[in-house]
Amino acid sequence: MSLRFILGKLLRAFLTLLLAVTFVFIVLRMSGDPVSQMLPDDTPASVVAAYRQMWGLDRPLPEQYARYVAGILHGDFGFSFRDNRPALDVVLERVPLSLELGLTALALTIVLGIGGGILAALKRGTSVDHATMAFTIMGHSMPNFFLGILLILAFAMTWRILPSSGTGSWRHLVMPAVTLGTSYAATVARFTRSSLLEVLHQPFMRTARAKGVPFRRRILGHALPNAGIPIVTVVGLRLGALIGAAVVVEPVFAWPGVGQLLVSAVAFRDLAIVQTIVLLIAFTMVVVNFLVDLTYGWLDPRIGMVSGEAAA
Amino acid sequence: MTAAVLTKVGVGSAGALPVEPTIDPARAPAATPVLAIEGLTVGTGAVDLVIDVSFEVAAGETLCLVGESGCGKSLTCLAAMGLLAEPVRRKSGSVRLGATELTSLDDRRLRDIRGRDMAMIFQDPVASLNPVQRVGRQVAEALVVHEGIAMRSAMRRAVELLGRVGIARPNERANAYPHQLSGGMCQRVMIAMALACRPKVIVADEATTALDVTTQAQILALMKTLQDETGTAMIFVTHDLSVVAEIADRVAVMYSGRIVETGPVDALFDHPAHPYTRGLMDCRLHALSAAGGRLAAIGGTVPRPSARPVGCAFRPRCPRAEERCEMVPELKPFAGSQSAACHFPGSAR
Numbered sequence: 001m002s003l004r005f006i007l008g009k010l011l012r013a014f015l016t017l018l019l020a021v022t023f024v025f026i027v028l029r030m031s032g033d034p035v036s037q038m039l040p041d042d043t044p045a046s047v048v049a050a051y052r053q054m055w056g057l058d059r060p061l062p063e064q065y066a067r068y069v070a071g072i073l074h075g076d077f078g079f080s081f082r083d084n085r086p087a088l089d090v091v092l093e094r095v096p097l098s099l100e101l102g103l104t105a106l107a108l109t110i111v112l113g114i115g116g117g118i119l120a121a122l123k124r125g126t127s128v129d130h131a132t133m134a135f136t137i138m139g140h141s142m143p144n145f146f147l148g149i150l151l152i153l154a155f156a157m158t159w160r161i162l163p164s165s166g167t168g169s170w171r172h173l174v175m176p177a178v179t180l181g182t183s184y185a186a187t188v189a190r191f192t193r194s195s196l197l198e199v200l201h202q203p204f205m206r207t208a209r210a211k212g213v214p215f216r217r218r219i220l221g222h223a224l225p226n227a228g229i230p231i232v233t234v235v236g237l238r239l240g241a242l243i244g245a246a247v248v249v250e251p252v253f254a255w256p257g258v259g260q261l262l263v264s265a266v267a268f269r270d271l272a273i274v275q276t277i278v279l280l281i282a283f284t285m286v287v288v289n290f291l292v293d294l295t296y297g298w299l300d301p302r303i304g305m306v307s308g309e310a311a312a
Numbered sequence: 313m314t315a316a317v318l319t320k321v322g323v324g325s326a327g328a329l330p331v332e333p334t335i336d337p338a339r340a341p342a343a344t345p346v347l348a349i350e351g352l353t354v355g356t357g358a359v360d361l362v363i364d365v366s367f368e369v370a371a372g373e374t375l376c377l378v379g380e381s382g383c384g385k386s387l388t389c390l391a392a393m394g395l396l397a398e399p400v401r402r403k404s405g406s407v408r409l410g411a412t413e414l415t416s417l418d419d420r421r422l423r424d425i426r427g428r429d430m431a432m433i434f435q436d437p438v439a440s441l442n443p444v445q446r447v448g449r450q451v452a453e454a455l456v457v458h459e460g461i462a463m464r465s466a467m468r469r470a471v472e473l474l475g476r477v478g479i480a481r482p483n484e485r486a487n488a489y490p491h492q493l494s495g496g497m498c499q500r501v502m503i504a505m506a507l508a509c510r511p512k513v514i515v516a517d518e519a520t521t522a523l524d525v526t527t528q529a530q531i532l533a534l535m536k537t538l539q540d541e542t543g544t545a546m547i548f549v550t551h552d553l554s555v556v557a558e559i560a561d562r563v564a565v566m567y568s569g570r571i572v573e574t575g576p577v578d579a580l581f582d583h584p585a586h587p588y589t590r591g592l593m594d595c596r597l598h599a600l601s602a603a604g605g606r607l608a609a610i611g612g613t614v615p616r617p618s619a620r621p622v623g624c625a626f627r628p629r630c631p632r633a634e635e636r637c638e639m640v641p642e643l644k645p646f647a648g649s650q651s652a653a654c655h656f657p658g659s660a661r
Contacts, residue, residue, distance in 0.1 A: 203439040209395055210434075211454045211505065212427030221453075225444050300444050301489040 009293045013286045020282035024275055025068055033057070037269055038081060077279070078272030082265075087272035091258060091280060097167060098246060098257030101176050105242060106235075108181035109188055114231060116185070117192020122219070124197060132189060139186030144245045148179040148252040165254035176253040180245055184238050188231065195230040199223045228299045236292035240285050345408075346371050346545040347392065347430070347513045352405030354384070354391045359618045361400065362387050363569040366643075369513065369545040369562075374536075376556045376577070377549045378592070379566035380614050385549045388566070389515045392547070393432050394422045409512065428458040431506035435518035437498035441490040447501045448474065448486025454508040473504040478534055496527035500534070507538065514539075517549045532558050553596050557581065565589045568614055568625035571643060575650030585652035587630045624654070632656050 035051045052058045056067055071077070077088040120132040155175060156164035163172050199205065200223055208218045243259075250259035258277055265273035296303045345368035354362035362384040369375045377385045391402050394414060407414040409429055414422060426432075431454075434440040442450055451473055452466035459466075467486065474482035477500040490498055499519065506514050516535070520528040536559060539546055548559055556563055556577065564574040565588065573586040584590040591610040612629040621627050623638035630637065636655045643653040652658070 203434060203436060204442045206395060207432075207434060207440045207502075207505075208442070208453075210393060210426055210432040211457065212423045212425070213453060213457050214423060217457070222442050222445070226442070302443065302491050 005297055006294070009290055013290045016286050016289075017283060020279065020286075021069060021072060022065075024278050024282075025065055028271060028275060029061070029064075038271075072279070077276040080265075080270050080273050082268050082270045082273070087270075087276040090273060091261065091276045094256065094258045094261050095280075097255065098250070098259060101173065101180065101250070101255060101257060102242060102246060104173055104177040105181035105184065106239070108177055109185040109238075109242075110235070112181070113185035113188025113235075114192050116189040117231075118196060118219070118224075120189065120193045121196035121200065129193075132193075136186035136189045139182045140190075142183070144179055144183060145248050145252050147182060148175065148249055151175045151179060152252075167255060172253075172255075176249055176255050179252070180242065180249045183245070184242055187238055188234055191234040192227065192231050195227040196223060199226045202226070225299060229296060229303075232292055232295050232299065236288050239288050240281075243281050243284065344370060346410065347547070348406075348408045349388070349392060350406045350408075352388065352391055352407065353403045354387050354396065354400060355403050355617075356399045356401070360403070361569055361617050362391065365405070365566075365569075365571055367564050367571065367574065369547055371512070371545050372539065372543040373561045374539065374546040374548055374559055376560035376563045377547060377566060378551065378553070378556055378563055380551060382614060382617075383566040384569040385551075385566055386517050389432065389517050389547060389549055393426060393430060393515060394419075395426075395432070424458070427454050427511075428509040429511055430513045430515065431509070431511040433499070433502045433506050433514065433516040433519045436522050437495055437502050437519075438490055438522075440502060441498055443490055446487050446489060447493065447498075451486075451501060451505045451508055454505055458509045470504070470508070473508055474501065477501075477504045477507070477538070478530075479504075494527075496523050496531060499523060499527075499531055503531075503535065503538070507542070507544075510542065511544060513545045513547065515547045515549075518551070519548070520555060521550065521552070528555070529558075535559070553592060565592070568620055569617060570625065570653060572626065572654070573650065573652040574643070575646075579647065579650050583647065583658060585646045585650050585657040586626075586654045587632050587656075588626045589652075591629075 033052075035048055035055070035057060039048060039051065049058075056064060059067075075088060077086065077091075079085070080087045080090050083090050116132045116135070120129045123129050152164045152175065155162040162174055163169075164175075166172055204226075205218065205222060208222050213221070246257065247259035247262055249255070250257045251263050254260070258280070261273065262277045264270075265277070348368035350366045352362060352365045353360055365384070365388055367375060377388060379385050387396070387400065390396050392407050392414075394407075394417075396402060402415065405415070409425065412425070414425065417425070441447060448467055448470045449463070451470035452463060455461055455466040455469055456463055461469075471482045471486045474486055479485050479497060479500050485493070485497070490501075493501070502519075514535075519535070520531050523531060532555065535546070535548075538544075548555075550556060560577040562575065563577050563580045564571045565580070565586065566572065567588050573580065573584065573589045575585075580589060581593065584593050588610070595609060610629055615621060615625055615628070623640055624630070624633070627633045627637045634655070639655075641653045641655050643651050644657070646652045646657045
C-alpha cells in the first residue's frame with residue numbers, strides 16, 4: 001500500500017466531510033427560519049429580530065456559511081437551547097453508551113454473520129445451510145423495532161429474565177444488541193456465504209488442494225483472505241444502517257444513547273443537537289469508510305497500487 | 313547455491329514414501345512404473361467422461377496425453393491426483409503410485425501424498441496462484457505442510473527453488489504477488505511449487521497452453537532440464553503436437569474419453585496407427601506441403617459424451633469406417649511398440 005493511496009483516501013474523506021457539513025447547512029437553512037420555529041407564534045417582532053441578530057441569521061448567506069464552518073473547525077457546534085449548554089457536550093456525553101451498544105451489536109454481527117456465512121458455505125446444500133439462510137431471510141425482513149418488541153414480550157414480560165429497558169449491566173445490553181445486530185448479521189452472513197462460495201471454486205483453491213494443504217489451512221489461509229473484500233465492504237456499508245437502526249432501537253429499550261437523543265431533539269426542534277448528531281454520524285461514516293479502504297489495500301495487494309509498482 | 317539444491321532434489325533422496333515401488337516384470341519392460349493407472353473410468357451420473365483408461369509412467373519418463381478439448385485428458389489427471397470435484401467422480405479403476413493404491417486411501421493419507429509425491433501444474437498459472445499471497449510463501453507452504461518445517465526456513469528454501477526455476481533475483485521476486493509477475497514467471501513459480509518436495513510424479517495439465525510461444529519454449533526447456541536432473545516422472549497433457557514432439561518420450565492419444573493409440577513418440581509421428589492420430593498429424597502446419605497447400609482438418613466434431621455413437625467413437629468422422637466399427641475396438645499392440653484401438657490399424661486412408 002502506497003502513501004499516495006492513503007493520502008488520496010484522506011483527501012477524499014476530507015471532501016466528503018466538507019460536503020456533509022455544507023449539506024447540513026443548506027438543509028437547515030431550507031427547513032425554515034429556526035428563530036420563528038423555536039419561539040412562540042406571538043413573540044414580538046423586535047424579539048425575533050434580536051434573536052436573529054444574536055445567531056447571526058441577519059447576515060448574508062456566504063458569511064453565515066463561513067462563520068458556521070469556522071465554528072465547526074473550532075469545535076463550536078451551536079448551543080442546545082433545551083439544555084442551555086454547548087450542543088457538542090450534550091451529544092458527546094451520550095456517545096459512550098451508544099458506542100457500547102453499537103460495538104456489541106457489531107461484535108455479534110461479526111461472530112454470527114461471518115461465522116454463519118462460513119458454515120453455510122462449507123455445508124452448502126445441507127440442512128445447516130438451509131437453516132442459516134432461512135434465519136438470514138427472517139433477520140432481513142423483520143423490522144428492528146418489531147423484533148425488539150417481540151424480545152421484550154418474551155424475555156422481559158413472559159419469562160422475566162432480562163430487563164426491558166435502561167442501562168447498567170450486561171443484562172441490559174443483551175436485548176438491544178441482539179435487536180440491533182440481527183438484521184446486520186443476516187446481511188453479513190449472506191455476503192460471507194456467497195463470497196466464500198465464489199472463492200472456493202477458484203483455480204488457486206485447487207492448487208492448494210493439489211499441494212496437499214489441509215482443509216482448515218485452505219479455508220483460513222487461502223479462501224477467507226480472498227473472500228474478505230466483499231465481507232469488509234458489507235460490514236462497513238451496513239455500519240451506516242446500524243447507526244440508523246440505533247435511532248429506532250434505542251428508544252424502544254429506553255437506552256439513553258445518541259439515537260434516543262436525536263429522536264427527542266427532533267421532537268423539541270433542538271436544531272443544534274440535530275445538526276451535531278448528523279455531523280457526528282457523517283464523521284463516523286467517513287472514518288469507517290476510510291478504514292474499510294485501508295483494509296482493502298491490506299487484504300488485496302492489487303488494490304492501492306500505483307502503476308509504477310506493477311513493473312517490479 | 314544452485315548446486316546444493318540440485319543434490320537435494322535428486323531422485324534417490326526422496327525416501328519419504330513409506331513403500332518402495334515394486335517391480336512388475338510383466339508390465340514394464342523398460343523401467344519400473346512410478347505411476348500406473350489401470351481401467352480408470354470417470355463420469356457423472358450415467359455419462360462416462362473417461363472410459364477404461366490405462367497407462368503408466370516410469371521415473372525420468374515423460375508421457376504426453378494428447379487429444380482435443382473435452383476428450384478427458386484433464387479429468388484423467390485430476391482423477392490420478394484424487395482431485396475430482398463433485399458431481400464428477402471415479403467410477404472404477406486403480407491408480408497406483410509405486411506400490412500404494414491411491415484409490416483406497418482416505419482423504420488424509422491422500423493429502424499427505426499430494427504435493428509431496430505427486431505434484432500438479434495447471435493451465436492458467438496466474439489464476440492458479442493465490443492472488444493475495446506472496447509467491448514465495450505459496451511455494452514455501454508446500455514445505456511447511458509436508459516437511460513440518462517453520463515458515464522462515466521454508467521461505468529460504470522457496471527462494472532457492474525460485475532461483476532454480478530460472479527466476480532472476482529470487483530474493484525480491486519471492487515477495488511479489490502473482491499480479492506483479494508475467495504468465496511465464498507465474499508458471500515458473502508453479503513449477504517451483506511442484507518441485508518443492510521432490511515429487512516422484514509431476515502432472516502438467518496444459519502447462520504451457522496459456523503462454524506465448526517463446527515463453528512456452530522456455531518453460532518446456534526448463535521442465536525438461538529439471539526432469540533430467542531429478543528423474544521425476546512426468547505426465548504432460550497437451551493438445552499441441554509441437555509440444556509433444558518437444559517433450560514426450562511416449563504418447564497416449566485420447567479421443568472421446570478413451571485412449572485410442574499409444575506408443576513411443578517417434579513411432580507415433582512416423583507411422584500413426586489410428587486414423588484419428590493420423591488426422592491429428594495431418595492437421596499440423598508443416599504437413600501443409602504434403603497436403604498440397606491446404607491445411608487438412610478432421611471433418612465433423614467430437615461427439616458429446618452423452619451422445620457417443622455405437623462402437624468406435626471416431627467412426628462418424630473416420631474415412632476408413634466399416635460395419636465392423638460398430639463394435640468398440642480394443643487397444644491392441646501394433647507394430648511392436650505401439651498400440652491402437654482400431655479394427656484397421658495403420659491402414660492407408
